[in-house]
Amino acid sequence: MYLFGNLIYITILLINAIAILSEDRFLARINLSPSSYDPTFGQSADASVKAKIIEIIASVRTLMRIPLIVINTLIIVYELVLG
Amino acid sequence: MQRPTTYGHSPPPLHHPVPQHVSTVPQLRSPPPPISQVHPQGYDGSSPYSQPQPHQARAGPSGNMFGQYGNFMNDPAAQIATQFGQTAFRHSQEYIEQNVNRYVNVPALKRYFEVSNSYVVNKLFLVLFPWRHKPWSRKHTVGPAGQEGWYLPPREDVNSPDMYIPVMSLVTYIFLQTLIAGLRGQFQPELFGYIATTAVLTVAVEILGLKLGCYLLSISNASQLLDLVAYSGYKFVGVIATIGVAEIANAGKGTGGWVGWTVFLYTFLANSLFLMRSLKYVLLPETNSHNQGPMQTMQTGDTRARRSQRTQFLFFYSYVVQLFFMWILSRP
Numbered sequence A: 001m002y003l004f005g006n007l008i009y010i011t012i013l014l015i016n017a018i019a020i021l022s023e024d025r026f027l028a029r030i031n032l033s034p035s036s037y038d039p040t041f042g043q044s045a046d047a048s049v050k051a052k053i054i055e056i057i058a059s060v061r062t063l064m065r066i067p068l069i070v071i072n073t074l075i076i077v078y079e080l081v082l083g
Numbered sequence B: 001m002q003r004p005t006t007y008g009h010s011p012p013p014l015h016h017p018v019p020q021h022v023s024t025v026p027q028l029r030s031p032p033p034p035i036s037q038v039h040p041q042g043y044d045g046s047s048p049y050s051q052p053q054p055h056q057a058r059a060g061p062s063g064n065m066f067g068q069y070g071n072f073m074n075d076p077a078a079q080i081a082t083q084f085g086q087t088a089f090r091h092s093q094e095y096i097e098q099n100v101n102r103y104v105n106v107p108a109l110k111r112y113f114e115v116s117n118s119y120v121v122n123k124l125f126l127v128l129f130p131w132r133h134k135p136w137s138r139k140h141t142v143g144p145a146g147q148e149g150w151y152l153p154p155r156e157d158v159n160s161p162d163m164y165i166p167v168m169s170l171v172t173y174i175f176l177q178t179l180i181a182g183l184r185g186q187f188q189p190e191l192f193g194y195i196a197t198t199a200v201l202t203v204a205v206e207i208l209g210l211k212l213g214c215y216l217l218s219i220s221n222a223s224q225l226l227d228l229v230a231y232s233g234y235k236f237v238g239v240i241a242t243i244g245v246a247e248i249a250n251a252g253k254g255t256g257g258w259v260g261w262t263v264f265l266y267t268f269l270a271n272s273l274f275l276m277r278s279l280k281y282v283l284l285p286e287t288n289s290h291n292q293g294p295m296q297t298m299q300t301g302d303t304r305a306r307r308s309q310r311t312q313f314l315f316f317y318s319y320v321v322q323l324f325f326m327w328i329l330s331r332p
Helices: A002-020 A023-027 A051-080 B003-008 B040-045 B054-073 B078-104 B108-109 B117-128 B166-181 B190-216 B227-232 B237-251 B257-283 B304-329
Strands: B141-144 B145-152
Touching: A002 A051, A002 B190, A051 B257, B003 B141, B054 B145, B117 B237, B117 B257, B166 B190, B166 B227, B166 B237, B190 B227, B190 B304, B227 B237, B237 B257, B237 B304, B257 B304
Parallel strands: none
Antiparallel strands: B141 B145
8 A cells, every 4th residue: 555655656746747847948958849859740650769759748748737736736735634 | 446436426625725726746846837737626536545645745835835936926916026127137237238348348358268278277388488389479360251360269379368367366366475474474454455456556557668668669559458468467377486486495484595586587587488479479560471460560660770679678578577577576
């Protein structure tokens, strides 16, 4: 049970880390942002590994922003109330 | 003998209560159909001495029971009730079937449990000793005059993954861990849930990692999720062997010492080789044979570097990841 709770915390923290990164200051510097990504237009799948990583980071950021707000609020309340 | 002379008179009325629907079978057989064909007049022709005794004996215990049963079934209210019960049961079954079929693909799941005894024995031997096995590819069947090409069920193909062995070994693993904990005096009832959660989470995390790796490397496998779950569940066989042998040899000290780690290393290597050989057909593309096979990786990006990337990923998954998870599972 200790393992399970810790696992949830670890995943939430990692997803938070992915969502927090500043796009133009950090991701563009290391060429991981969607703006610096210019393959041919019809190559959505079967692109290189780097393109896949860029795509996954972008999709996690856009999709998980709002649920992360909710989950973070819940965890904060839980930690404050129940120690 | 004197019957025919006195046959003219009407027989004396029977003193014992005669049930309405008694039948002629002896009382030791299973209950007859409730409708009986015997009239009380049928008994008049038999002898009086044999008449009351067996009739009484028959009509006593069994006749009352049949009488009650017959009365019950012929009651129209009871018939309506049974009809209602049958339709209600049928409706509830359909409801359950619909809802379960939406989440769990039951017919596909059933295919994984079509195993035979010889298959189980051969597969267990294969998981623990895969070095001599020759053809690792799964067998296809062709549809009638069409290129269906679906895989044979586990009963006819040793290389086909099944869910019977992983499920059974998972349950055995849980019981074995709790048994060993009990032998050490550390048993508590929450241990069942804790070990079960650990094992299921291990499989889930492993499958997640595998899916992530497949996405990153553009391996679009048409083989189902349950295949990967089955392949991931075969490591429980090795873990059970490790824990069992270590417990017997170490007499309660767990997987410490030489014997435990030797068995662990052996089963880990066997499991990894088994996985590499089996997953080669799932994860790595086949270059020469049919392109519309189970691995549909596009030809344009299929360079040598990509193939070596995939091979490295398969190696990493089969050896390093499995080592980590098997170590987690064999901790006391």
